[in-house]
Amino acid sequence: MRAVDLIQKKKEGLKHTKEEIYFLVNGYTNGQIEDYQMSAWLMAVCFKGLDDEETAWLTQSFVESGDILDFSDISTNVADKHSTGGVGDKVTLVLIPILAQLGVYTAKLSGRGLGFTGGTIDKLESIPNFRCELSNEEFFKQIKDIKVAISSQSPNLTPADGKIYALRDVTATVDNKSLICASVVSKKIASGAKSIVLDVKYGSGAFLKTPEAAHELGDLMIKTGKLLNRNIDVVVSSMEQPLGLNIGNSLEVIESIEFLKGNYSEDLYEITLELATKTLLNCSAAQNEIQAKEMVDKVIQDGSALNKFREIIIAQGGNENVINNYSLFDIGKNSIEIKANQEGYISNLIALEVAHSAKLLGAGRDKKSDSINFGAGISLRKKVGDFVKENETVMELFYDEVSESKLNDAINIAKNSFEISSQKIEKPQLIFKN
Secondary structure (H helix, E strand, O other), X not given: OOHHHHHHHHHOOOXXXXXXXXXXXXXXXXXXXXXXXXXXXXXXXXXXOOOHHHHHHHHHHHHOOOOOOOOOOOOOOOEEEEEOOOOOOOHHHHHHHHHHHOOOOEEEEEOOXXXXXXXXXXXXXXXXXXXXXXXXXXXXXXXXXXXXEEEEOOOOOOHHHHHHHHHXXXXXXXXXXXXXXXXXXXXXXXXXXXXXXXXXXXXXXOOEOOHXXXXXXXXXXXXXXXXXXXXXXXEEEEOOXXXXXXXXXXXXXXXXXXXXXXXXXXXXXXXXXXXXXXXXXXXXXXXXXXXHHHHHHHHHHOOHHHHHHHHXXXXXOOOHHHHOOHHHOOOOOEEEEEEOOOOEEEEEEOHHHHHHXXXXXXXXXXXXXXXXXXXXXXXXXXXXXXXXXXXXXXXXXXXXXXXXXXXXXXXXHHHOOEEEEOOOOOOOOOXXXX
């Protein structure tokens, strides 16, 4: 078998065999296939596509390229959740303790954020002394002891995907749905999950721009899961405006704690409930949607989900006192309020622009080696559909040490991130179904 022949085959739109997919992936991972050859094949895939079977084979080849976690001695139905990314998306921080408190074993491997804001690991590390670098032994033991652990991604999981993704990032081959599917689903399977719920986002603050594109990707992920004997469910949700009220690492953890105390924004509750319901049904922990909702509401209202979050913090070395003392968080010592220049209704709040402003304040990074400012971020006072008076605060920017030019850019972008209409605006739909 030769790489050049397989490049030609896909260029002609022909279907690969399973053996050919494995040959390409394994050959590139071990250095026998060159960057330029894999780049050519990836571009051919972008133009000609992979069918459902080819996508499943590619996914499985990624899984088998590294370690595969096995929780079968703990539970036969360990759950996991993944989001394709968004602005203010702190769902993992509230969903995971809820599921664990409801008896669902949950193994969560997350990453640090690149781009506008931090990832789940960055957010958790804003908790003083919280440790995300768990060994496999520590990860397994914690799941067994308290039903849940959140750890940074192991470099030994899906190394083929890691190497190929780095190439996709610099060859304009990121946006193919089969390649996205294989990358996301392979990591979930390798991390030992049997029940997987995926939050596929679309909109200005997401990778996919339309609900149709998000549904297509979601359907492909479900099909891939079936072919690989995994129960995958998908939620398609909007990221036209930020999720929740806070953007930035410390600010998002504080909002998550408030959520678990019963103080939450409607949109964050809606998406969390949807993901929790699907997981509880998939794991046979609830009989129907009504029961699932009642279960979720109960553990929030009685404080037991918050106590589970406290258990996670303690188990991973963090300072549990942050739950009742937010001054322990690093919050930007400087702040600027962005005010409305007229009375009316917020008609648009562009997630991408809010995120861009937050990044300029220090909430995100361009490359993995960049430092991140846990205290930087934006707190929203108004969202789409809300009424605002003239000179009333729409959002507040938090920052520490930022250059004058970056601060001015952040302020200007924030001011232009929203629009106000004199006409009453309905709150936008968050979750879209086929």
